[in-house]
Amino acid sequence: MTNAPGNNMVDVLDHCRVSPSLDLSVTKTLPLTFFDIFWLNWPSLSRVYFYEIPCSTTEFTQTIVPHLKKSLASTLEHYYRFCGNLLIPTTLSDNTIPAIRYLDGDSVSLVIAEFSGVASEGLTNLSGNDARDVEELLALVPELPRGSTDTSEDGTVMVSPVLALQVTLFRDHGFSVGIRNSHVVADGKSMYNFIRTWTSISAKQLIGEDDFKNLDSLPFYDRSVIKDPNGMGSIFLRESLRMAEEYQKDFAHAGDKKKMVQATFVMNRAQIHGLKNLVSGQVPHVSTFVAVCAYVWTCMAKARAALGQETNVEAEVVENFVFAMDARARLDPPIASNYFGNAVLGCWTSLKTIQLVGEEGFGNAVKKIRTVLDEQINNEEGVLKGMDTVFDRIEARKGQMSFGVAGSPKFDYYSADFGWGKPKKYKVISEKFALAGSRDSEGDLELGFCFSKDEMDAFTTIFTQGLLN
Structure with a gap:
């Protein structure tokens, strides 16, 4: 059991990776549209759901967590793009088209943690309406794993994960689900649909149902429906790369959550x-x-x-x-x-x-x-x-x-x-x-x-x- 990096509020019980439950055995690349490229320099987004469900550490680790992993894996059969990585060229001279790439075996980072203080006080305080330090809430949300630079014949690209999850136990009182995602990959509606799908599949699996194909929140991926006759994708990429350093300074100055x-x-x-x-x-x-x-x-x-x-x-x-x-x-x-x-x-x-x-x-x-x-x-x-x-x-x-x-x-x-x-x-x-x-x-x-x-x-x-x- 270790403390999560940067805080003493939670202890990490496990850090695992979750892949789609079915072997997709494919490499799929989803190009970014101008709608996506607009958010290239935007910080990652974070949110947290609190659930008041009395459960012991044993019940949490042996029943709830395995069920959440199983339903997440089933959800990722449909939302497998969240397992992939962003591929973003570092210069305009590179030939790489900005995209989300899914490779066979890709997965989502999932942290399992436990609140290290008094559980009842922690759940009541952190889920309440009154003001509390943002740093305390951020302890319930994982960081996105660091990206890396990859060089190929097409040029140099940044390869970056797009989603990370954390489930935190408040012993005998409940748990939280923290989510961090790249805005480049999904807007609010897409993230809302992902959560709806995950929770719907989880609820169905709890009662023994396994038919998820008719959920209205399953994703539609066809990029051809987004028309770009004015070449905004190229314009946005050029401007985003040009303004990257300036954006990072502005957000770092304005977004010190601590x-x-x-x-x-x-x-x-x-x-x-x-x-x-x-x-x-x-x-x-x-x-x-x-x-x-x-x-x-x-x-x-x-x-x-x-x-x-x-x-x-x-x-x-x-x-x-x-x-x-x-x-x-x-x-x-x-x-x-x-x-x-x-x-x-x-x-x-x-x-x-x-x-x-x-x-x-x-x-x-x-x-x-x-x-x-x-x-x-x-x-x-x-x-x-x-x-x-x-x-x-x-x-x-x-x-x-x-x-x-x-x-x-x-x-x-x-x-x-x-x-x-x-x-x-x-x-x-x-x-x-x-x-x-x-x-x-x-x-x-x-x-x-x-x-x-x-x-x-x-x-x-x-x-x-x-x-x-």
């Missing part, structure tokens, strides 16, 4: 309805997503202004809000909802700090987000119009304040039942702001935040007081 805290806020239906009513006379039919994101954007701007963080209300400081739109149903022609990979469009909208922190701030934010959505959806030239200039827009916003959202209230994260009950808690810990539906009350939302402690304190006060007024 100095951050995570907290979850619940917004009930009445509060959400109240926000919509505030602007009903100005913007009809405001969606829950728009209302909640606009409110969070204004609260974050007010918190930064209160802390004096680079945002001077008197100056012409621009703040950007970033969100993703699932393009699957909006492409021409539409593609399958179970398409595996990335198929999201990045949407940006901007306001000056003074436009966000005043009395009209919430209304201004609602109008801006709604306008961007309407323009994206209703563009006569299609939702991809202007996407070939996305890196130019990123450059133009360099140095400006940016804030974004991950997740979606449309995804039922709490349906992820391995057969022993739905999760006690679901948390995203790689993003500053993540949205999820409530576990226990339909129509309520859970909002997860990762901020510095000072930011969290200021944000919490402004967020809660705003809903009371």
Whole structure:
């Protein structure tokens, strides 16, 4: 039994590899599309599910873990791309096409661990809504194994794993499932479908069923459905390689999770309805997503202004809000909802700090987000119009304040039942702001935040007081 690298909160019981349960005996390469290549420089994503299921160490290691391994192996028969590696050329002169390559025998890293403190306190604390150090939550999520450089006749490529998993026991109280993945391989919808498939297969295997072929979450891999007449894949690869070092510095500076805290806020239906009513006379039919994101954007701007963080209300400081739109149903022609990979469009909208922190701030934010959505959806030239200039827009916003959202209230994260009950808690810990539906009350939302402690304190006060007024 050893401590996990970098922390003393969990002891590693086992570190194994899980391959598809059937021998695929194939080498398969799945080329990346421009949707995928866009995320080449993005940090890996991490999330954790908590399950409150009393089990001893013996039951965990001899019953639960073997079952999770078996169901994971069955899932990887369909999601075998997660066993493979990214192949990314290091220079434009290389002939390698960016791709995910699966070789016979490839596998996914799975860490089996046990919480080393008081299990009941650990599960209650780490799955709770109150602020706790992000570093503690990261102890429940594995690192992606390091990639390596490979040289062949086609050039030099980085070969990188794309998925790692960790199951952590809280003795006699439950366990957590931590997931880390490369965004290049899968967007939120694809990861959601993977978890749905794994949990569905697990639940079926617990009762002796073995027919998984009709699950609606099984992946669709056909890349020919993504059209790229403007050569955006080549443009994005060139820009990604050019900006790689700069991206890494920016993310390293902004993403020091060890100095951050995570907290979850619940917004009930009445509060959400109240926000919509505030602007009903100005913007009809405001969606829950728009209302909640606009409110969070204004609260974050007010918190930064209160802390004096680079945002001077008197100056012409621009703040950007970033969100993703699932393009699957909006492409021409539409593609399958179970398409595996990335198929999201990045949407940006901007306001000056003074436009966000005043009395009209919430209304201004609602109008801006709604306008961007309407323009994206209703563009006569299609939702991809202007996407070939996305890196130019990123450059133009360099140095400006940016804030974004991950997740979606449309995804039922709490349906992820391995057969022993739905999760006690679901948390995203790689993003500053993540949205999820409530576990226990339909129509309520859970909002997860990762901020510095000072930011969290200021944000919490402004967020809660705003809903009371």
